[in-house]
Amino acid sequence: MRPILALTAALALVAGCATAPASAPDVGPSRLIEDLRILSADDMQGRAPDTEGGLKARAYLIERLEALGVAAPPSGRLQPISGEVRRQSGTRQVSGANILGVIPGTTHPDRYIVVSAHYDHLGVHNDQIHNGADDNASGVSSVLELVRQLQARPPEHSVLIVFFDAEESGLLGARRFVENPVVPLSSIALNLNLDMTARAETDNHLWVTGTYQYPTFRPLLEPIAPMNGISLRFGKDRPEDTGADNWVEASDHGPFFRAGVPFIYLGVDFHPDYHKPTDDFDRVRPEVFTAATDLAVQVFRALDRGVE
Numbered sequence: 001m002r003p004i005l006a007l008t009a010a011l012a013l014v015a016g017c018a019t020a021p022a023s024a025p026d027v028g029p030s031r032l033i034e035d036l037r038i039l040s041a042d043d044m045q046g047r048a049p050d051t052e053g054g055l056k057a058r059a060y061l062i063e064r065l066e067a068l069g070v071a072a073p074p075s076g077r078l079q080p081i082s083g084e085v086r087r088q089s090g091t092r093q094v095s096g097a098n099i100l101g102v103i104p105g106t107t108h109p110d111r112y113i114v115v116s117a118h119y120d121h122l123g124v125h126n127d128q129i130h131n132g133a134d135d136n137a138s139g140v141s142s143v144l145e146l147v148r149q150l151q152a153r154p155p156e157h158s159v160l161i162v163f164f165d166a167e168e169s170g171l172l173g174a175r176r177f178v179e180n181p182v183v184p185l186s187s188i189a190l191n192l193n194l195d196m197t198a199r200a201e202t203d204n205h206l207w208v209t210g211t212y213q214y215p216t217f218r219p220l221l222e223p224i225a226p227m228n229g230i231s232l233r234f235g236k237d238r239p240e241d242t243g244a245d246n247w248v249e250a251s252d253h254g255p256f257f258r259a260g261v262p263f264i265y266l267g268v269d270f271h272p273d274y275h276k277p278t279d280d281f282d283r284v285r286p287e288v289f290t291a292a293t294d295l296a297v298q299v300f301r302a303l304d305r306g307v308e
Helices: 007-017 029-039 042-047 052-067 133-152 172-179 215-221 253-258 286-306
Strands: 078-087 090-103 108-118 123-125 128-130 157-164 188-194 205-209 231-234 263-267
Touching: 029 042, 029 052, 029 133, 029 286, 042 052, 042 123, 042 128, 052 090, 052 133, 078 172, 090 133, 090 172, 108 133, 108 172, 108 286, 133 157, 133 188, 133 286, 157 172, 172 253, 188 253, 188 286, 205 286, 215 231, 215 286, 231 286, 253 263, 263 286
Parallel strands: 108 157, 108 188, 188 263, 205 231
Antiparallel strands: 078 090, 090 157, 123 128, 205 263
């Protein structure tokens, strides 16, 4: 998070054949927490792009999407990425892959909501693993829970699930997707990006960024009630929010915003373990993470019902 710095027809056919259970289950905390634990374990080695740990995380997420019955788009399950990243130590080449899935919409199969979260993190530095439990194994796990619920009660819009790689390397995965979209950008209603959704106990809020830029979204989201003491809070997107307090381009929604695609970003505020090797699974309070994920699911449902 926040680095310093022919498909339409196919989906319509699938949507016409889909059947859904009468209702969606509540957040499944056991699976949610297990996904977080696995993705932030030491054997993932901090999930840096093009490393053994990053490849292991990628394989796990492909397996989870397939177990959930999420099809790959016609372009394929993976979207390769590469690019140069400038650091103080010099310039280096980074490669990786975005992971893609598609869920057909029941009412607007030709319109898409891109739901995203980056699965990479910082890797190993000075012999210390940066496990990135909150950044961003949490956002990925929240998206997997949303996927589970969408498979039980399908969305009105078609949904592109994108797990971005190389966010920590200058948003390379998101930039690649926006420059080479698997559907026309004009068909994307919005990007809902989740980055750091676990540690909401910092201020008891899950922040919503983007309603200043897209004010029609706010009335859709304001009625969402708090969950277990965690509530939505709007901001980090006004002109007076400067530096690290402005999140309009702080994560993978940034390239969408620059391309004119509406976005909503969900994330918790900075905490002492941000970008440190102490961002570990045992620092996450399951009841807080579950509540924040439930809020994220409700945000999606409200946007899915309310946007064109």
